[in-house]
């Protein structure tokens with residue numbers, strides 16, 4: 054096969070391409086490089102080589118469990134400090150991954166998630182009540198309140214534990230620690246280890262955030278052991294079930310790591326998705342009106358029920374389009390199991406190389422979505438168009454064996470919460486000229502987005 058060099062920006066001695074990274078907003082640095090270098094480029098980050106893939110074709114090629122495995126490298130490797138061999142950060146050959154995967158998949162399938170509807174509604178109603186009581190003049194930080202919803206929902210549904218985030222004035226302490234911890238995980242992965250060792254203050258803060266979160270998870274586990282309950286939730290599954298294949302259960306240590314995994318993986322991404330969706334709906338009033346019409350028609354003024362969710366195709370299309378334009382888990386890493394070529398022999402990659410699937414960029418591949426790929430059009434996802442997309446053109450939940458275990462959970466939660474908000478309120482920007490800005494820890498969220506919510510029956 055013919056063989057061409059993977060392009061690389063000019064590198065400096067020792068540090069390589071570190072200066073091209075954007076510490077505040079990593080996806081922005083990567084997106085700029087994609088504009089310049091195209092479908093693929095290589096970065097040297099302190100001697101660690103990362104190959105970045107920017108098109109549907111390349112993303113599809115490496116979405117293949119027989120030839121590539123998930124790469125637990127860079128910032129994900131730093132996150133292991135708290136979640137270790139828990140589901141999200143485990144390496145494929147760690148036995149606890151397979152055991153937890155087999156035990157927990159059934160606890161998060163569509164049927165199991167349906168039974169969580171009432172708990173989801175409980176938390177959702179706390180948000181609706183808050184916005185209603187504060188009234189139409191109150192300035193709302195939607196990311197803040199939607200983080201409360203997502204965090205409390207995952208804790209109540211999977212651990213029967215009330216974090217009561219709506220009763221704290223500031224950001225819930227767990228969410229605050231986590232944001233700081235995850236942001237630092239990314240920066241650590243770009244710092245020389247000698248420099249890292251000298252940053253004692255930063256390291257102490259990172260460790261104390263980690264300890265705070267681990268203490269929360271340990272407390273949840275210990276309280277359950279002291280006061281067992283009957284409910285078949287995630288925590289009881291981890292405590293009492295045995296792996297059908299090996300007969301093994303999970304140790305307390307592994308349970309804590311997986312509780313942390315679910316608290317982390319289970320809320321940032323969903324709350325980001327709901328925040329982006331809020332932005333796109335306010336920015337596009339005709340889309341908002343169409344969605345409100347659908348919701349009013351299906352619900353007839355009644356609260357959302359489980360069976361309503363499948364009757365709202367426009368809602369589904371809006372969620373899909375939000376996840377296309379703003380996939381809140383913006384990238385993932387894979388490694389080839391053997392030396393291989395990509396793009397029909399064009400690019401050689403070694404076994405174990407770090408390949409970064411840039412979901413944020415390739416979800417806007419103009420070859421797939423056309424010249425208006427950067428624009429928000431839920432119509433792209435309607436009337437069979439979604440089903441007819443080229444393979445892996447839309448991949449916000451990752452791929453294959455290491456794909457998202459929480460997808461049905463997130464889908465149901467986001468559908469319920471967003472349908473309920475849009476049913477009850479007219480939303481507007483506090484600053485009518487606001488345009489989307491981004492902030493990033495491990496996941497991406499809108500920055501400085503402030504809104505008002507006017508109960509619809511009071512609207513002029």
Ligand code: HEM
Pocket residue numbers: 123140141142154161207314315318319320322323326380381382385386449450451452454455456457458459460462463
């Ligand atoms: C894995 C996205 C919600 C739990 C993943 C991956 C992605 C993702 C892209 C693969 C990561 C990789 O390849 O490195 C999302 C998005 C969500 C969401 C966009 C919301 C919109 C959730 C929720 C939960 C969850 C609600 C928990 C209930 C997990 C876990 C894994 C995972 C445990 C690791 C699975 C494994 O490796 O075995 N998610 N996720 N996620 N997600 Fe989600």
